[in-house]
Amino acid sequence: MSVSQRRPLQRAGGAPVLDTSHGTVLYLESLNVSFDGFKAINDLSLYINDGELRCIIGPNGAGKTTLMDIVTGKTRPDSGQAWFGQTLDLLRLDEAAIATAGIGRKFQQPTVFTELTVAENLELAMAGPRRVWDVLRARLGGEQRDLIAQTLERIGLTPLRAQFASTLSHGQKQWLEIGMLLMQKPRLLLVDEPATGMTHQEMAQTGELLCSLAGEHSVVVVEHDMDFVRSLDSPVTVLHQGSVLAEGDLDSIQKDPLVRSVYLGE
Amino acid sequence: MNALRSALWSDRMGVVLLTVLLLAAVWVPIASLALPESHPLHLGSYSVSLWGKYLCFGLLALSLDIVWGKLGILSLGHGVFFGLGGYVMGMYLMRQVGDRGVYGDPILPDFMVFLNWDALPWFWYGLDHAWIAFPLILFVPGLLAFVFGSLAFRSRVTGVYLSIITQAMTYAVMLAFFRNELGFGGNNGLTGFFDILGFDLRADTTRAALFSVTALSLAGCYVLCRALFSTRLGLLCTAVRDAESRVRFLGYRTDRVKLSVFVLSAAIAGLAGALYVPQVGIINPGEFSPLNSIEIVIWVALGGRGTLWGAVVGAVVVNVAKTQFTGWLPEGWLFMLGGLFVLTTLYLPRGLAMLVPKRVSGS
Numbered sequence: 001m002s003v004s005q006r007r008p009l010q011r012a013g014g015a016p017v018l019d020t021s022h023g024t025v026l027y028l029e030s031l032n033v034s035f036d037g038f039k040a041i042n043d044l045s046l047y048i049n050d051g052e053l054r055c056i057i058g059p060n061g062a063g064k065t066t067l068m069d070i071v072t073g074k075t076r077p078d079s080g081q082a083w084f085g086q087t088l089d090l091l092r093l094d095e096a097a098i099a100t101a102g103i104g105r106k107f108q109q110p111t112v113f114t115e116l117t118v119a120e121n122l123e124l125a126m127a128g129p130r131r132v133w134d135v136l137r138a139r140l141g142g143e144q145r146d147l148i149a150q151t152l153e154r155i156g157l158t159p160l161r162a163q164f165a166s167t168l169s170h171g172q173k174q175w176l177e178i179g180m181l182l183m184q185k186p187r188l189l190l191v192d193e194p195a196t197g198m199t200h201q202e203m204a205q206t207g208e209l210l211c212s213l214a215g216e217h218s219v220v221v222v223e224h225d226m227d228f229v230r231s232l233d234s235p236v237t238v239l240h241q242g243s244v245l246a247e248g249d250l251d252s253i254q255k256d257p258l259v260r261s262v263y264l265g266e
Numbered sequence: 267m268n269a270l271r272s273a274l275w276s277d278r279m280g281v282v283l284l285t286v287l288l289l290a291a292v293w294v295p296i297a298s299l300a301l302p303e304s305h306p307l308h309l310g311s312y313s314v315s316l317w318g319k320y321l322c323f324g325l326l327a328l329s330l331d332i333v334w335g336k337l338g339i340l341s342l343g344h345g346v347f348f349g350l351g352g353y354v355m356g357m358y359l360m361r362q363v364g365d366r367g368v369y370g371d372p373i374l375p376d377f378m379v380f381l382n383w384d385a386l387p388w389f390w391y392g393l394d395h396a397w398i399a400f401p402l403i404l405f406v407p408g409l410l411a412f413v414f415g416s417l418a419f420r421s422r423v424t425g426v427y428l429s430i431i432t433q434a435m436t437y438a439v440m441l442a443f444f445r446n447e448l449g450f451g452g453n454n455g456l457t458g459f460f461d462i463l464g465f466d467l468r469a470d471t472t473r474a475a476l477f478s479v480t481a482l483s484l485a486g487c488y489v490l491c492r493a494l495f496s497t498r499l500g501l502l503c504t505a506v507r508d509a510e511s512r513v514r515f516l517g518y519r520t521d522r523v524k525l526s527v528f529v530l531s532a533a534i535a536g537l538a539g540a541l542y543v544p545q546v547g548i549i550n551p552g553e554f555s556p557l558n559s560i561e562i563v564i565w566v567a568l569g570g571r572g573t574l575w576g577a578v579v580g581a582v583v584v585n586v587a588k589t590q591f592t593g594w595l596p597e598g599w600l601f602m603l604g605g606l607f608v609l610t611t612l613y614l615p616r617g618l619a620m621l622v623p624k625r626v627s628g629s
């Protein structure tokens with residue numbers, strides 16, 4: 001299904017197609033968010049290119065998760081702009097509309113549906129009907145079963161497909177949530193700390209998976225683990241106190257004296 | 267269809283319940299009409315209607331379980347939908363009285379004559395026709411649920427706050443219905459019925475038929491609900507119950523999911539109320555009292571919420587106990603009910619359903 005066929009997109013303020021003709025998929029400009037006077041996001045501007053893999057790093061409380069909250073409609077900024085492509089104003093859409101428009105998210109704290117099986121979690125996430133009546137009548141076709149089977153294979157949970165998600169380990173829940181993200185077929189993936197709770201080997205697999213997604217999708221990864229960030233070999237944005245502190249490849253960032261002083265604690 | 271079959275296969279207690287209901291629908295008329303009164307298995311018409319009433323409560327409990335157990339919406343006002351369905355049926359039955367009322371007015375029910383009204387209020391029009399009245403049994407409670415749910419779910423009212431406003435809703439409706447001017451018989455409600463669809467309500471045959479219709483309605487609604495939750499929408503409901511905000515990020519409008527099931531639930535509760543009224547012979551504003559709605563919650567909690575069959579069993583068990591208990595200690599019932607509730611919460615947090623081993627229930 002191409003993005004242009006998705007109906008909710010047309011409902012979203014007369015902007016039927018995701019327009020990335022300028023090569024940018026996400027525009028964030030001069031965003032500000034404060035919680036009870038505390039500025040969590042401070043005049044932040046950030047641009048993500050179509051098909052790009054981008055890492056966002058920053059100390060605890062830098063505002064990385066809050067940034068994702070803004071993009072996915074969970075938090076409304078006090079001021080600023082957030083556009084998906086040239087035409088979709090994210091600040092005018094709610095969570096569901098943003099998700100159907102093509103932005104998928106993995107949460108920092110992995111959130112899967114514990115009373116559903118692994119396969120059922122994927123089925124619910126799968127791109128497809130979203131209206132109540134259509135969901136009621138939805139049946140899994142052969143193609144969709146294959147898609148679920150492929151995804152299960154990809155996230156290594158095939159043997160656990162019929163288990164309740166509540167029985168999964170932290171790392172497995174991370175995988176499942178990544179799998180759900182894949183099933184949504186989003187154009188832009190926001191992945192908040194995917195490697196937490198994973199072994200080194202699992203981390204390497206996750207890194208490979210995320211890299212393989214870039215190109216067809218745009219991927220924004222928030223991560224603390226420097227080895228993991230290095231393995232992604234992608235442009236890095238450093239966030240500090242709600243603003244962008246530096247941007248570039250990991251090596252030049254790590255040499256940047258400003259970054260060293262605030263982030264690496266030197 | 268296949269999905270339903272496999273859903274029922276894994277819901278063996280549900281199959282047991284359905285079997286019992288179908289057998290009862292056949293057996294009760296036989297025991298009441300065909301067996302001579304001297305026969306030990308004979309059922310008097312009083313017992314028939316009493317059991318019919320229990321099954322109405324079972325249906326009401328089922329309607330609550332699909333929103334509370336399956337979607338996590340704790341409605342403390344489900345009695346309002348039951349009562350509205352009951353009132354629609356009551357209005358229909360009232361219009362069937364015709365000129366047989368105390369005042370003998372061919373059109374106006376007695377209470378209107380008593381209030382010196384000279385014409386039927388507009389909202390009573392057409393209710394003498396079953397084909398208008400019976401659809402309204404589902405439609406009126408459904409409409410209230412739709413309006414209430416649209417406002418509450420869209421503005422994301424959840425948890426305790428939602429429970430409190432459902433309670434306020436039934437209370438407000440109760441106060442309104444107590445007023446004579448509203449045109450529903452004030453605190454006396456509607457009573458003094460003669461017949462339904464031309465059949466005498468006091469006849470044993472009518473009572474047996476009403477029982478069977480109730481049992482079959484309960485069975486039908488059970489299958490309907492089970493089928494509903496065996497679809498992908500059922501998965502979605504579970505997800506909404508356990509992590510509503512997460513579901514939104516998958517692109518689902520959770521308020522609409524909740525609204526749809528809430529409206530269905532209200533319609534089922536309305537049906538329960540409509541079946542209840544001809545069997546007990548009266549409907550009055552007491553049905554809207556907040557306490558009634560809380561009792562429904564206790565039935566479901568006691569039976570085991572989220573299992574569907576548990577809710578039905580809970581309603582029947584508690585009400586059989588209530589009939590017995592109020593027989594010898596009328597004032598004690600509320601204490602008894604409260605005690606039961608505390609005991610189940612402490613020792614059977616998942617209700618009577620917990621007593622059935624998973625191996626047996628299949629779920």
Ligand SMILES: Nc1ncnc2c1ncn2[C@@H]1O[C@H](COP(=O)(O)OP(=O)(O)OP(=O)(O)O)[C@@H](O)[C@H]1O
Nearest residue numbers: 035036040058059060061062063064065066067108
């Ligand atoms: N809903 C909220 N209410 C109040 N303060 C909040 C809220 N959400 C975030 N904050 C604050 O905003 C700041 C930024 O939080 P955020 O979660 O975005 O940080 P982060 O960069 O994701 O950190 P971490 O690496 O620990 O996940 C923190 O100081 C946090 O306490």
Ligand SMILES: [Mg+2]
Nearest residue numbers: 064065066108
């Ligand atoms: Mg964070």
